[in-house]
Amino acid sequence: MFLYKFVRDLQKKIEQIPGPSAIFYIIFIKRLLSKPELKIAKDIVYKIKQGTLIDLGSGTGYLSIEIAKRMPKLQIYGIDLSRKMVQIATHNAKGIRNILFKNNNAAELPFKDESIDFIVSTGSFHHWKYPVKVFNESYRVLKHNGEAWIYDGCYNLPEKETVRLMQKYSFFQYLIFSQIQRLHGFDWEEYHTKITSLLQTTKFKDKFRMELSDGWMKISLKK
Numbered sequence: 001m002f003l004y005k006f007v008r009d010l011q012k013k014i015e016q017i018p019g020p021s022a023i024f025y026i027i028f029i030k031r032l033l034s035k036p037e038l039k040i041a042k043d044i045v046y047k048i049k050q051g052t053l054i055d056l057g058s059g060t061g062y063l064s065i066e067i068a069k070r071m072p073k074l075q076i077y078g079i080d081l082s083r084k085m086v087q088i089a090t091h092n093a094k095g096i097r098n099i100l101f102k103n104n105n106a107a108e109l110p111f112k113d114e115s116i117d118f119i120v121s122t123g124s125f126h127h128w129k130y131p132v133k134v135f136n137e138s139y140r141v142l143k144h145n146g147e148a149w150i151y152d153g154c155y156n157l158p159e160k161e162t163v164r165l166m167q168k169y170s171f172f173q174y175l176i177f178s179q180i181q182r183l184h185g186f187d188w189e190e191y192h193t194k195i196t197s198l199l200q201t202t203k204f205k206d207k208f209r210m211e212l213s214d215g216w217m218k219i220s221l222k223k
């Protein structure tokens with residue numbers, strides 16, 4: 001319990017994933033997460049076909065690249081606080097023309113007001129030191145009716161959901177997945193109390209919805 005709390009607090013303190021951890025992340029964590037991210041990429045291209053999209057905390061660029069390959073008319077910007085992650089993502093996206101990775105803080109987005117059609121983020125929210133600022137920046141840059149889908153880990157799930165996931169994955173896969181969720185996200189209860197209150201203080205106010213998506217929490221926000 002103490003170890004989980006220690007790691008989660010550390011992630012918030014450091015915020016970005018620094019160089020050596022970025023390599024660890026690619027080798028171990030990323031391999032396990034690529035499948036659920038592919039589903040997210042497919043859901044997004046079903047929703048948006050053209051315009052501009054930002055991926056907040058884009059990491060190695062996997063999600064942005066999967067979207068860009070499927071939707072050449074969509075201009076994608078991956079934003080990450082870690083210079084190393086931006087380097088890796090840029091290398092991974094070689095040859096893809098509708099994608100650009102930028103080394104910026106999601107709390108200070110380098111975009112004009114109302115210039116972006118869609119925002120996505122996976123596994124980054126729990127790192128943000130100033131989450132309200134990130135949500136307000138997202139609100140500022142989104143066009144009217146624009147949407148943001150923020151995915152992050154969720155643990156201590158209701159029993160029904162745990163059983164469903166255990167049936168979907170093998171026992172071993174579920175065991176690893178649940179440990180990753182514990183380190184990368186928030187408690188189910190926390191989403192419905194602290195995170196809900198936090199979102200209500202942002203410019204989105206009550207225009208958001210939370211739902212579980214294959215063990216991840218998806219927060220959909222609308223401008």
Ligand SMILES: C[S@@+](CC[C@H](N)C(=O)[O-])C[C@H]1O[C@@H](n2cnc3c(N)ncnc32)[C@H](O)[C@@H]1O
Pocket residue numbers: 015016017018030033037056057058059060061062063079080081082085104105106107121122123124127128129184
């Ligand atoms: C766990 S990784 C997830 C990466 C990727 N989205 C994925 O699903 O694989 C979290 C990423 O968020 C980045 N990050 C953390 N805080 C950030 C902030 N305030 N602005 C931009 N990026 C941030 C970290 O540097 C890291 O690359």
